[in-house]
Amino acid sequence: MPAPERTTPDAIVAAGRAIVEDRGLDALTMSAVAERVGVRAPSLYKRVGDRDALVRGIAESTVDDLGARMHAAVEQVETGAGDCPRDVLITLGHELREFAHEYPNGFRLIFGPLSAAARPDLAALWRATRPMLDAATELAGEVHALEAARTLTAWANGFLIMELADAFRLGGDLDDAYKWGLTSIVDAMSR
Amino acid sequence: MPAPERTTPDAIVAAGRAIVEDRGLDALTMSAVAERVGVRAPSLYKRVGDRDALVRGIAESTVDDLGARMHAAVEQVETGAGDCPRDVLITLGHELREFAHEYPNGFRLIFGPLSAAARPDLAALWRATRPMLDAATELAGEVHALEAARTLTAWANGFLIMELADAFRLGGDLDDAYKWGLTSIVDAMSR
């Protein structure tokens, strides 16, 4: 006798993301997730392998979300007036920071010290930051495009992870600091 | 009737660090730590507040360790031949990477997505990277020293966190990529 499905993998991941964002990774218990999707904890194991797989799904879903935002941002700026690669990179840099501020816990999860089973597949990260690589290629040339894109993403992710970890406390305005670093690196890429 | 102390806070933190480094944060159970210091789990609560406090202590101990390495590296290079600030910064950058490779799990813990109670006090991080700030001041001048030092540490930490998270998989040699980024940023700071 078939029984109706009362939830889906996507709904479970979405509920998990909401919990992680609202109350942190420690609050991500299987029963908290189950309650949010209207089911009992054991039922989750029909949809996601286990808690580690759920954490991985949450991180990957966050990366996908970031990718959509990045692609949307490029199209936005390319239909606009000045679509030189420099402007694209700077727009993408600010878009990344906005995302990190909107989903701090999800963002930190992406590079977090997770067990092997919970670590996200970061192939999606390269889809997400592909627009950066494209613009970097235009700006730095084929030869150094990969290094340049890596330098920019490493700096941006490092800045944001440090900012979210509250590692910047020697005064000064963080908005300005981010802008200063972003333009410095993009300009250095032009050489 | 007094009883002898069978362990110390430092020994507990050291044991915790070893476990985190060897088997990851998930393996850091109170009884695993207790066993390593030759005591039963409940006794740990006389020395460290709770597991979160222990995690915080482990992260802070790792930061202190990093600081000692950084200071030692500057003295090494300053007694040597060419101690221009550019060389100091590049040496420090490579020293940081060596440390991250030696203690990957501890390093990732420093900026990891920890609960508020487990998050390390990153004041020690500024002591640790103080040599970088000093050299950056010489190189970039007083006005932009802080921004420059932030840019460099953000890039280096971001690169290493991404490297340790296995986020760089588009071919290319990572040693070269790190060197390229390091010299690019240091040279940009000179302007």
Next chain:
DNA sequence: ACCTGAACACCGTTCAAGT
């Protein structure tokens, strides 16, 4: 075919009882 209560193992933490 999926859902669930019950059960199990494990972990963090507390505390009364030992020495």
Next chain:
DNA sequence: ACCTGAACACCGTTCAAGT
């Protein structure tokens, strides 16, 4: 004064029994 076994609450996970 510190150490410990016992106990408690909580969590991840499994599974037989329900529908």
